[in-house]
């Protein structure tokens with residue numbers, strides 16, 4: 001698929017999923033569709049061990065394209081309901097470590113994109129929020145579900161009810177972002193984090209992500225069963241034999257894996 005508003009840039013095993021729709025990376029239907037395709041590509045490519053989502057030096061994403069949505073009727077939005085959460089579901093479904101590098105603003109659908117990655121690193125001057133309520137709507141790309149699971153229902157309600165923007169410092173304090181660094185360093189920080197997984201046990205990383213994410217959606221006993229199945233399944237992989245043989249023969253931390 002030829003993409004115009006986003007691209008996947010792969011360097012040394014790290015895929016940067018770059019949003020590029022100036023001036024604010026407003027998420028219109030085309031950009032959402034491109035994010036779905038690029039997320040699937042990142043998931044399928046053997047030369048991508050981990051993914052960084054990045055909107056550029058100035059802004060991560062200011063949300064869904066309000067100008068596009070303003071003209072939509074109830075019937076039209078219902079017809080696009082599959083696309084509604086499609087782009088964040090696709091990002092969340094990448095079976096590899098993912099991190100968002102947030103600059104400027106991550107608002108509405110933009111924060112929902114960042115909530116779909118495993119971690120979030122923010123520039124010191126970044127501001128994030130779910131201001132949909134100010135438009136007479138609510139988050140529609142997973143924000144009510146992922147934000148409340150991440151920071152707790154009370155904090156999620158505060159942010160979604162008020163629509164207020166949160167500074168990077170407060171976001172880190174409440175667990176909405178994982179690291180805060182100078183703006184000029186946020187992409188490098190995210191790429192460095194992602195690079196640690198290059199040459200790692202890709203199937204074990206995929207299994208870890210699946211167990212944690214799916215476990216959050218079920219009761220404890222079912223989650224333990226998911227873990228059991230993922231754990232035992234890894235004993236059918238070359239990575240497991242590589243990793244354990246290396247430990248026995250060379251000691252800890254010396255294994256080099258196929259990485260796919």
Ligand SMILES: CCCCCCCCCCCCC[C@H](O)CC(=O)SCCNC(=O)CCNC(=O)[C@H](O)C(C)(C)COP(=O)(O)OP(=O)(O)OC[C@H]1O[C@@H](n2cnc3c(N)ncnc32)[C@H](O)[C@@H]1OP(=O)(O)O
Pocket residue numbers: 023024026027028029062063064065066067068069080083084085105107108109110112131132135138139140141143
């Ligand atoms: C026909 C098929 C349609 C199919 C659709 C598919 C279904 C839709 C699925 C969507 C699901 C997502 C659901 C999501 O939860 C909903 C949202 O995200 S709603 C939007 C939430 N975001 C916001 O409310 C933020 C709005 N923006 C601002 O508050 C400010 O712009 C800012 C980000 C704080 C920056 O302020 P400033 O620095 O002052 O800059 P400007 O305001 O002047 O902005 C510059 C320029 O960008 C335009 N712009 C900014 N944000 C958006 C936006 N979200 N959508 C569209 N355009 C935006 C702004 O209008 C300016 O444009 P200009 O005036 O220069 O032309």
